[in-house]
Amino acid sequence: CGVFGVIGLDQAANFVALGLHALQHRGQEAGGIVSHDPEHGFNSARRFGYVRDSFTKASLMDTLPGLLSIGHVRYSTAGSKGNTQIRDVQPFFGEFSMGGAAIAHNGNITNAAALRRELIERGSIFQSSSDSECIIHLMARSLQRDIPARMEDALRRVEGAFSIVAMTRTKLIGVRDPLGVRPLVLGKVGDGWCLSSETCALDIIGAEFVREVAPGEMVVITRDGVESRQPFRPKKSRFCIFEHVYFSRPDSILGGRSVYETREAIGRELAKEAPVEADLVCPVPDSGTPAAIGYSAESGIPYGMGIIRNQYMGRTFIEPTDQIRNMGVRLKLNVNRALIRGKRVILVDDSVVRGTTSRKIKEMILDAGAAEVHFRIASPPTAWPCFYGVDTPERSKLLAANMTEDEMADYLGVDSLKFISLDGLYRAVGEAKGRDPKSPQYCDACFSGEYPVEPADMIEQGFVM
Ligand code: 5GP
Ligand code: SF4
Numbered sequence: 001c002g003v004f005g006v007i008g009l010d011q012a013a014n015f016v017a018l019g020l021h022a023l024q025h026r027g028q029e030a031g032g033i034v035s036h037d038p039e040h041g042f043n044s045a046r047r048f049g050y051v052r053d054s055f056t057k058a059s060l061m062d063t064l065p066g067l068l069s070i071g072h073v074r075y076s077t078a079g080s081k082g083n084t085q086i087r088d089v090q091p092f093f094g095e096f097s098m099g100g101a102a103i104a105h106n107g108n109i110t111n112a113a114a115l116r117r118e119l120i121e122r123g124s125i126f127q128s129s130s131d132s133e134c135i136i137h138l139m140a141r142s143l144q145r146d147i148p149a150r151m152e153d154a155l156r157r158v159e160g161a162f163s164i165v166a167m168t169r170t171k172l173i174g175v176r177d178p179l180g181v182r183p184l185v186l187g188k189v190g191d192g193w194c195l196s197s198e199t200c201a202l203d204i205i206g207a208e209f210v211r212e213v214a215p216g217e218m219v220v221i222t223r224d225g226v227e228s229r230q231p232f233r234p235k236k237s238r239f240c241i242f243e244h245v246y247f248s249r250p251d252s253i254l255g256g257r258s259v260y261e262t263r264e265a266i267g268r269e270l271a272k273e274a275p276v277e278a279d280l281v282c283p284v285p286d287s288g289t290p291a292a293i294g295y296s297a298e299s300g301i302p303y304g305m306g307i308i309r310n311q312y313m314g315r316t317f318i319e320p321t322d323q324i325r326n327m328g329v330r331l332k333l334n335v336n337r338a339l340i341r342g343k344r345v346i347l348v349d350d351s352v353v354r355g356t357t358s359r360k361i362k363e364m365i366l367d368a369g370a371a372e373v374h375f376r377i378a379s380p381p382t383a384w385p386c387f388y389g390v391d392t393p394e395r396s397k398l399l400a401a402n403m404t405e406d407e408m409a410d411y412l413g414v415d416s417l418k419f420i421s422l423d424g425l426y427r428a429v430g431e432a433k434g435r436d437p438k439s440p441q442y443c444d445a446c447f448s449g450e451y452p453v454e455p456a457d458m459i460e461q462g463f464v465m
């Protein structure tokens, strides 16, 4: 998901809509915006589909006045997966004795089922099926006197990944879980401040990037400025390495590094680790593009756009049903026959999950007359599901959980298939010595199976690690 918030700008909700538009790649199912102004109180709008279709109409934006606003774009990882109902669309709102608060959450709470059970037994009335709603109910039960302190109380009971943007009548609040699994950045714009999942959304509204919200930090922003709090016991951070590979936009800066440059470096590592003789390096657009550019630069094999992407389609993986996903590949990608014919082609993609994309693309490339097809993948084999906010399927559907690399190559029907090593990936994100096996610098559970936070709900449901 993507989260964005603004304080101190007139018509703040308009800036939030723009920010969410720049974060649309993080969630395309639905979006919501809440705003507050002293005259009208809190207002909200939730809509299915793209921000650019829902939140540009003046009639709607007029219903969201005020200097303070937050928003969320949704990609279902919990709750009604693939079947989003409007009641599951964030931000969620709660009314407390000291006033209302709205929260927007990116990540996934790993003990949400247990918390929900406990809260329902104690009288909470849930409105949605979302894990994030627990936070509001935990806040309602807190005895603290102000809302940020209630949030601190609530979040100390929550496990898993959370980057949260919240608002009260007068404050904009940002928090990251102690491991800092999901990104969150602070920006300054005119007299106002903003919080965003990624820096690319600061650029769109002309905000200046101030800094990242640190793992385990809470920032409380008012007219008087930014106050930093430390609600949690400090831990060594474990940022999601897959944000670098795929999830974030290439024009964003993560941990001081350009995502584009990191992806190019991944491509260069991949070319060193898994060279092959060929005539053309071709990305699976758009997610494989920077890595393909790096692979080509390192190997000296020419880069070409052998697959053309229809710019009007979203990310296929995020369309929730298998049927749509299957069609999606062809709706989205087409082969550039003139370039491919007779060539030995290296296809570079960011990841293989179910193998749907790679299989279809291989067929399309061979139909177009390629002499050979070699796949090079910019991440290690995805063999484990993510429980921290990326919607990977269960193990039975993950190709790499059920096959060796050679079996995968056979299954996909390609001449060769190679993945970057986990150490190679760490080098590409700037860890010169690779992965520290005793204390890994990132979360890489979907590749390693080493989960930095025990997925309590999943274990309860019988998930075997
Ligand atoms: P597959 O077709 O193998 O199931 O999925 C791989 C494709 O999905 C890649 O092209 C990748 O760009 C895309 N993708 C989109 N979202 C995700 C995600 O959340 N996780 C992973 N691993 N791949 C994703
Ligand atoms: Fe990121 Fe993978 Fe960890 Fe999920 S399991 S947070 S996708 S590295």
Ligand code: MG
Pocket: 284, 285, 286, 287, 288, 349, 350
């Ligand atoms: Mg892709």
